[in-house]
Amino acid sequence: MIDVIRDKVKELLDSGEIKGFLGLVRKNGHIAPHLFQKGDDLGAMSLGDDKVAGDARYPLNKFLINLAKAYPEETFAVLVRGCDDRGLQTLYTWNQLNPKKVVPVGITCPQELADACECLKPFPAVITAGECAQPGTPRSVAAVDALVMSERFSYWMDEFVKCIKCYGCSNVCPMCFCNECTLKCDDLVKGGELPPEIPVFHHTRAMHMVGRCIDCGLCEEACPSNIPLRTLYKKVGSIMEEQFDFTTGAVRGQRSPLNKIDFAEGRK
Amino acid sequence: MGAPINYRTVLTTCTYCGCGCNFFLEVLDGKVIGTIPCKTSPVNEGKLCIKGWNVHEFVQHEKRLKTPLLRKNGKLEEVSWDEALDFTATRLRQIKESSGPDSIGFLTSAKVTNEENYLLQKFARAAVGTNNIDHCARL
Structure with missing residues (x-):
């Protein structure tokens, strides 16, 4: 699979169609995000697999936004x-x-990664290399939903109380791009308080991820306290799907139903 | 095609504490613009605390000290390393001679290497002659 990607990237770079390819490289014994440019050695390119499939995934789109801001013409x-x-x-x-x-x-993602992520679409719309895996089976949300209400509440409170407020979930998130973040607003979230006010802190983020969260799971992987954030956001996503038939990122240009109020009242 | 873009991800170790978490600094055109924890690091496995996540904020912060400061006539002034070290060595010697080595204490840091911490305790015990050495965590 990597050879196909290498050839594709070489072709794009040589033709001048692109200024650079943002991918992953194996260097210093680690897998690192890397910008490949014309003439660069593509031999050390990696697809993020280290020991287990996809275990070195990085928020490449987040880095892409930084590059695009600095070089909008490229x-x-x-x-x-x-x-x-x-x-x-x-x-x-x-x-x-x-x-x-x-x-x-x-x-495409291999089957084991699709299963681990419970990913409903473990492949992009346009595939350069790889075979499509079967969608993963949703389990984590159902497991929590199976608890009676009081137990479910305790389950989440016991998880949230572990929060050390590192903001890793938001820092790593490729979809967190607001200039002003509610969770970093002093009036709403008190500085210097640990854990943050629960469950409000985590629910605020969950609400703000409606129409944003693309279920990549990087937040949960970045959480030093192993809070099952992905399960939380999957639940939010499933509500959007059931109630509004809306899947984030499925259709370009389709905004989250919770943003429709902008159009109704503001722009018409 | 113009010149290549100077964009690098630089693997380094957090200087905030003794854990030694690894992360990449995202560097664009010579400016550090972001921090991303290293997922393949056996130390932190792609996780960081709030301080580590914000390392890029202090590296090139305008308020960061770039030269030693020496208080002269009640005011902190920028001085050369030679002047700062000469002053410190002279005063330490004077104080040791006038008041004894136990009138001096040393506080070392979690932000430096084990070897540097070792050096400071060696300096305190062997060169100055006091056991007054402690760690910043008990400040």
Whole structure:
């Protein structure tokens, strides 16, 4: 699979279609996010697999936003999995990236990763390399939903109380791009208090991820306290799907139903 | 095609405490713009605390000290390393001679290496002659 990606990237770079390819590289014994440019050695390129499939996934779209801001005239290619692709569509919708300046290089996720992520679409719309895996089976949300209300509440409170307020969930999130963050507003979230006010802190983030969360799971992987954040956001996502038939990133230009009020009252 | 873009992710170790978490500093055109924890690091496995996550904020912060400061006539002034070290060595010697080595104490840091911590305790015990050495965690 990596050879196909290498050839594709070489072709894009040599033709001058792109200024650089944002992907992953193996260096210093680690897998690192990396910008490949014309003439660079593509031999050390990686797809993020270290010991287990996809265990070195990084928020490449987040880095892409930084590059695009600094070099708005340039076109960049970026390595995308299914979740990253949903992310790109959503970032286009929210005007954070210009689709004319982005060339996605799509890879499929192996079955074990799709299963581990319980991912409903473990491949991007346009696939450069790889075979499509079967969608993962949702389990985590159902397992929590099976608890009676009081136990469910205790379950979440016991998880949230472990929060050390590192903001890693938001820092790593490729979809967190607000200039002003509610969770960093002194009037709403008191500084210097641990744990933060629960469950409000985590529910606030969950609410703000409606129409944003593309279920990449990087937040949960970044959480030093192992709070099952992904389960929380999956639950929010499932409510959106059931109530509004809305899946984040499924259709470019489709905003979350919770934002429809903007159109109704403001812009018509 | 113009010149290549100077964009790098630099693997380094957090200087905030003794854990030694690894992360990448995202560097664009010579400016550190972001921190991302290293997922393949056996130390922190892609996780960081709030201080580590914000390392890029202090590295090039305008308020960061770039030269030693020496208080002269009640005011802190920028001085050269030579002047700062000469002053400190002279005063430490004077104080040791006038008041004895136990009138001096040393506080070392979690932000430096084990070897540097070792050096400071060696300096305190062997060069100055006091056991007054402690760690910043008990400040």
